[in-house]
Amino acid sequence: MNIEEIKERYPDIELKELSADFPRMPISDYAELSEYSWEDCHKGVLGAGGLFLTSDMVRMIEAKEGMRILDLGAGNCLTSIFLAKRYKAKVIAADLRVNPSENWNRIKEAKVTDSVIPIKMDAYNIPFAKGYFDAVFCMNSYLYFGTGDLYLSYLVQFLRRGGRICIASPCYAHELSSETPSEFLEEASVAYHSPGWWQHHFEKTGLVNLLHCKEHPEGRELWLDMVRWLVEECHPRERDEGMGDMILHDILMLLNDRQRFVTYFMLLAEKK
Numbered sequence: 001m002n003i004e005e006i007k008e009r010y011p012d013i014e015l016k017e018l019s020a021d022f023p024r025m026p027i028s029d030y031a032e033l034s035e036y037s038w039e040d041c042h043k044g045v046l047g048a049g050g051l052f053l054t055s056d057m058v059r060m061i062e063a064k065e066g067m068r069i070l071d072l073g074a075g076n077c078l079t080s081i082f083l084a085k086r087y088k089a090k091v092i093a094a095d096l097r098v099n100p101s102e103n104w105n106r107i108k109e110a111k112v113t114d115s116v117i118p119i120k121m122d123a124y125n126i127p128f129a130k131g132y133f134d135a136v137f138c139m140n141s142y143l144y145f146g147t148g149d150l151y152l153s154y155l156v157q158f159l160r161r162g163g164r165i166c167i168a169s170p171c172y173a174h175e176l177s178s179e180t181p182s183e184f185l186e187e188a189s190v191a192y193h194s195p196g197w198w199q200h201h202f203e204k205t206g207l208v209n210l211l212h213c214k215e216h217p218e219g220r221e222l223w224l225d226m227v228r229w230l231v232e233e234c235h236p237r238e239r240d241e242g243m244g245d246m247i248l249h250d251i252l253m254l255l256n257d258r259q260r261f262v263t264y265f266m267l268l269a270e271k272k
């Protein structure tokens with residue numbers, strides 16, 4: 001189906017008509033997710049990647065039992081629960097907007113009340129001791145507060161020496177320019193920096209050793225997988241509402257993007 005046809009027929013498109021472009025992420029490739037269904041990997045996660053991206057990040061920080069992790073911008077704290085359940089880490093699920101009482105209900109349901117603490121917290125006002133955390137984990141959130149030049153020097157104070165920070169977020173393969181086609185623009189586009197930009201942003205501080213900063217090899221596929229999940233979750237009529245605009249925008253953007261301009265990056269840094 002071509003783009004014009006999709007625009008004309010949306011939301012009355014059968015998913016199978018788009019299947020070739022929307023294969024599900026192959027869950028059997030992820031040993032960590034053996035106890036989860038594909039649906040579980042997306043349910044409640046606020047952004048693309050779901051527990052697939054979480055697993056890639058967890059491998060990077062080398063999560064282990066007892067590790068103190070700050071899940072910064074944790075949203076519905078599904079990532080915090082995964083870190084606690086699977087790796088027995090001690091996690092602070094911190095978010096500015098998501099109600100910690102709602103997260104506490106999720107934590108109780110997942111039976112990880114001894115390991116995950118939900119708090120309402122602004123990333124600019126971290127109420128913990130300096131050097132307290134072994135790792136900071138930021139999935140789909142760092143771009144909302146961490147693009148300022150001074151933020152990293154604030155955040156690393158709360159990490160122990162050798163502690164790791166792992167970030168994964170949407171990005172563009174190159175920085176935005178006046179030539180970037182408008183269909184690639186989104187609400188938060190101005191913070192979708194290229195991996196090269198992030199590398200410089202971190203390295204120039206002199207506070208961390210950068211261990212990894214690259215496009216995720218399956219960034220576009222992770223994003224498509226989220227769109228597939230949303231399409232499967234939302235009935236076509238519901239897709240007429242605001243959510244529908246977002247889904248249609250993402251379908252058109254991703255299907256147009258044969259150059260893989262819209263993708264994801266992952267960054268891993270260690271405090272010096």
Ligand SMILES: C[S@@+](CC[C@H](N)C(=O)[O-])C[C@H]1O[C@@H](n2cnc3c(N)ncnc32)[C@H](O)[C@@H]1O
Nearest residue numbers: 045046073074075096097122123139140141144
């Ligand atoms: C796209 S959501 C991702 C949530 C979660 N990490 C996930 O993957 O499902 C971004 C989250 O960042 C949080 N956030 C934005 N600015 C923040 C700030 N200054 N301090 C703490 N959290 C913030 C938002 O409330 C939101 O829940």
